[in-house]
Amino acid sequence: MSRTAPFPLQLTIALPDWVRHTVDPGVQLHGDEARMRIAINLARENVVRGTGGPFGAAIFEAGSGRLAGVGVNLVVPLNNSCLHAEVVAFMTAQAGRQSYTLAAPGLPAHELFTSCEPCAMCLGASLWSGVKRVVWAATRDDADKLAFDEGPVFASSYKYLRRRGLSFTPEVLRAEAQQVFTLYGERGGEIYNA
């Protein structure tokens, strides 16, 4: 007799119900701040509604400004350490495009907007996702102050990714994303990777 449960061979990843009432999937937004506000709103709502960590992400078509995918951190509620907001956003966007890369022929350029500088996992995932640009609000230092670790990311990591054609824009609406971290801390939110 095993004292541990068997493991499933099928998983369901569902975003919280409030997401469909909070985000208009047909929205078209121009400018980094307008797009980032979607990611930060997702992060804030995730904290307020108690459905996960203080992180949100959204993927947009660079030119048209069409929303292509969204994500919130689902690590704690879904018992899944891989479900950072960025990973969830890549998954929803690729499922919508029915392509394992957002850089597939015929697709417009896509950009990731995330409420916090990506961790090592999500930075790696960005390369495989096919997004051309990664934009973030709060920084690694901001996450560190909340006791979230960001993993092995170095200046050489960004250099590697730039050589692969990605570009990076830090600190868009940083203060707004920091406020979400503060809110999470005040509410005693779980630090799942301290």
Added chain:
Amino acid sequence: MSRTAPFPLQLTIALPDWVRHTVDPGVQLHGDEARMRIAINLARENVVRGTGGPFGAAIFEAGSGRLAGVGVNLVVPLNNSCLHAEVVAFMTAQAGRQSYTLAAPGLPAHELFTSCEPCAMCLGASLWSGVKRVVWAATRDDADKLAFDEGPVFASSYKYLRRRGLSFTPEVLRAEAQQVFTLYGERGGEIYNA
């Protein structure tokens, strides 16, 4: 009218049906080679059955040798660049344990066996997963030769992770995993992140 499809807010991640007939979830195995053979068998079957890339992974309880989770690469069939074998293995193991970390209090130490050296995403994911040790067969160079990129992983990445308590064992049954790569190349398998 958008010319692109909307995106789903719920996703299902199902391992191929053959996995349940190939892997005994109640197996207990001792020794790195026996455990690695499970990961490599998953990789090989994934190629033979045409259900994804040439990569497999398995998670074991270090002491008891109980199998805790399995994964195969599902990037192409599920249109999801995040579903590397290691990520799928973390997800199934954590779902089985109903914990977002395999290092939760009361759980035994867990180890990841993967048929290939982890990419940048999967190395970052290893830290969040709670596994204590990562064992691989084929190397980054082997993957490179097949034209798979491994992303920004450096000596400093491993140093960072060792400081966080992880250990690494390379090249267990490397030749067997290389054979799976050769098979994939011969069959004209898709290189989805060249």
